[in-house]
Amino acid sequence: MIKFQNVTKIYLENTIALEDLSFKINEKEFVSIVGKSGAGKTTLLKLLLAQEKPTRGRVFFDNQDVHKIRPEKLPELRRRIGSIFQDYKLLASKTCYENIAYVMEVLGKSNQEIEKDVPKILEIVGLTERAQNFPAELSAGERQRVAIARALIHRPDVILADEPTGNLDPYNTSEIIHLLLKINTLGTIVVLATHNKEIVNSLGKRVITLGQGKIIRDQEKGRFIL
Amino acid sequence: MLVSIKRIIRWGWQGLFRDGGAATATVFIMVLTISLITSIFLLKEASSFLISSIQEKVDISVYFKENSTEQEILNIQEELSKIPEVQNVKYVSQEQALQDFIQRHKEDPVLMRSLEEVGRNPFLASLNIRASDPTQYEAVSDFLDNSLFGYLIEKVDYHQRKPVIEKIFSLTANLEKSGIVFSVLLVFLSFLVVFNTIRLIIMKGQEEIQIQRLVGASNWFIRGPFLFQGTIFGILSALISLLIFTFVCWFFGSQISILFPELDMWTYFLSNIWTIFLIQLLTGIGLGVVSSLMAIRKYLEI
Numbered sequence: 310m311i312k313f314q315n316v317t318k319i320y321l322e323n324t325i326a327l328e329d330l331s332f333k334i335n336e337k338e339f340v341s342i343v344g345k346s347g348a349g350k351t352t353l354l355k356l357l358l359a360q361e362k363p364t365r366g367r368v369f370f371d372n373q374d375v376h377k378i379r380p381e382k383l384p385e386l387r388r389r390i391g392s393i394f395q396d397y398k399l400l401a402s403k404t405c406y407e408n409i410a411y412v413m414e415v416l417g418k419s420n421q422e423i424e425k426d427v428p429k430i431l432e433i434v435g436l437t438e439r440a441q442n443f444p445a446e447l448s449a450g451e452r453q454r455v456a457i458a459r460a461l462i463h464r465p466d467v468i469l470a471d472e473p474t475g476n477l478d479p480y481n482t483s484e485i486i487h488l489l490l491k492i493n494t495l496g497t498i499v500v501l502a503t504h505n506k507e508i509v510n511s512l513g514k515r516v517i518t519l520g521q522g523k524i525i526r527d528q529e530k531g532r533f534i535l
Numbered sequence: 536m537l538v539s540i541k542r543i544i545r546w547g548w549q550g551l552f553r554d555g556g557a558a559t560a561t562v563f564i565m566v567l568t569i570s571l572i573t574s575i576f577l578l579k580e581a582s583s584f585l586i587s588s589i590q591e592k593v594d595i596s597v598y599f600k601e602n603s604t605e606q607e608i609l610n611i612q613e614e615l616s617k618i619p620e621v622q623n624v625k626y627v628s629q630e631q632a633l634q635d636f637i638q639r640h641k642e643d644p645v646l647m648r649s650l651e652e653v654g655r656n657p658f659l660a661s662l663n664i665r666a667s668d669p670t671q672y673e674a675v676s677d678f679l680d681n682s683l684f685g686y687l688i689e690k691v692d693y694h695q696r697k698p699v700i701e702k703i704f705s706l707t708a709n710l711e712k713s714g715i716v717f718s719v720l721l722v723f724l725s726f727l728v729v730f731n732t733i734r735l736i737i738m739k740g741q742e743e744i745q746i747q748r749l750v751g752a753s754n755w756f757i758r759g760p761f762l763f764q765g766t767i768f769g770i771l772s773a774l775i776s777l778l779i780f781t782f783v784c785w786f787f788g789s790q791i792s793i794l795f796p797e798l799d800m801w802t803y804f805l806s807n808i809w810t811i812f813l814i815q816l817l818t819g820i821g822l823g824v825v826s827s828l829m830a831i832r833k834y835l836e837i
């Protein structure tokens with residue numbers, strides 16, 4: 310389903326973020342990407358979402374080279390991916406409710422569906438009370454939960470979760486991880502980039518460990534070892 | 536499709552109120568631009584009126600020798616009227632010229648006394664010729680100089696008035712030319728100002744546009760609200776400008792008519808109100824939409 314083929318990403322000024330990376334992610338997989346800060350986890354996810362272009366190599370999604378897709382066609386790819394960004398990327402001029410509803414509107418979902426689904430997901434992430442607040446009026450953890458809700462709302466084929474629990478308390482953290490696991494059992498690929506040792510160890514799923522832009526380990530039922 | 540359009544309109548509408556400051560700034564700048572263009576339109580009308588009224592005051596007269604008969608002069612008048620460049624030929628008889636003189640100077644005892652001393656009518660009969668275009672006087676004068684009835688002509692005053700006529704002509708032509716250049720320049724500059732204002736506003740929303748791209752919004756879904764806002768700005772600015780000009784023409788129209796009685800700005804404005812509003816509306820919407828499209832383009836590349 311997802312394939313990285315000898316991917317190298319060099320940012321300007323010779324920052325090598327990823328170097329000759331190759332791996333595959335199959336249908337229904339739950340993969341954790343771990344590594345020190347600056348190891349290239351976010352870069353990897355950006356390449357998959359076509360937010361950045363690889364310097365060398367190719368990235369495939371469903372046998373399609375992501376970076377050969379023309380800009381007008383990119384929305385079709387992105388609608389199949391739910392992204393939880395490390396920096397949230399909420400729309401500052403829209404309320405929590407609108408941020409989440411926007412993704413459904415983009416997909417052309419009917420108003421009835423939106424009015425049914427959005428309150429449901431707001432309740433799941435515990436933000437029913439905050440529905441009409443703007444992102445600037447929320448705590449970091451609340452913002453992160455809006456970002457999570459937005460990524461899940463349209464039942465995408467793939468979820469890219471970049472440090473989705475970084476600002477959450479232990480209770481919320483385990484709730485969100487359970488939610489991701491449950492969604493995964495329904496058939497959605499989950500790619501989780503994280504620093505959180507406990508989470509990774511408790512999951513018992515595949516772990517890809519990055520070090521200085523290279524894969525140092527790729528284990529089924531892996532553990533968090535840097 | 537329909538539901539998307541509704542959503543685009545709703546977001547656009549909401550954006551107007553959520554960023555009221557930017558909306559006000561844009562409308563303000565656009566009102567200035569539209570007003571400038573409207574002024575140019577009105578001024579062009581006023582100046583071409585003034586130019587033609589100056590040009591209308593230009594004419595030449597042919598004076599005939601005292602021994603020419605009225606019939607001869609009337610024949611020449613007919614002959615002259617056949618020249619296509621000649622708009623109007625007026626016959627002024629000796630008697631008429633005298634009466635005109637008396638009428639004009641009856642308050643002046645010195646002139647009146649000297650007229651009495653002459654003891655007879657000292658004026659010559661004349662034909663007063665008005666051409667459709669001031670460049671044609673030369674041709675008319677040539678025609679008179681070389682015609683068969685040249686022996687009847689005492690003098691043609693074109694030769695004395697030539698420098699003045701030519702000066703007026705070149706002045707008005709230059710006025711029109713430099714007016715056009717100046718207007719084009721002003722309009723261009725004001726377009727730049729509007730474009731930049733809208734560009735700055737969209738630049739502020741650059742991050743949001745990129746987020747919208749990342750969550751899979753299509754380019755039209757992202758552009759849509761901006762285009763809608765551009766249209767609303769255009770309509771609003773056009774309405775405000777129309778209101779301003781209604782007031783200005785009504786208020787200053789009467790003052791201008793004191794200076795130039797034939798120039799009635801208010802009536803002119805009223806009879807052209809739809810043209811003016813159309814110009815304002817097209818300028819407004821065109822500016823709003825084109826500026827938005829151009830400013831947003833580079834953020835849609837991610």
Ligand SMILES: Nc1ncnc2c1ncn2[C@@H]1O[C@H](COP(=O)(O)OP(=O)(O)OP(=O)(O)O)[C@@H](O)[C@H]1O
Binds near residue numbers: 326346353
């Ligand atoms: N836009 C950019 N321009 C230049 N260098 C960049 C850019 N983005 C990332 N980098 C560099 O690329 C490397 C990998 O960054 P990346 O964000 O992928 O790390 P990460 O593993 O996600 O780290 P963290 O765990 O802190 O989020 C880092 O050294 C970073 O400085």
Ligand SMILES: [Mg+2]
Binds near residue numbers: 350351352395471
């Ligand atoms: Mg990161």
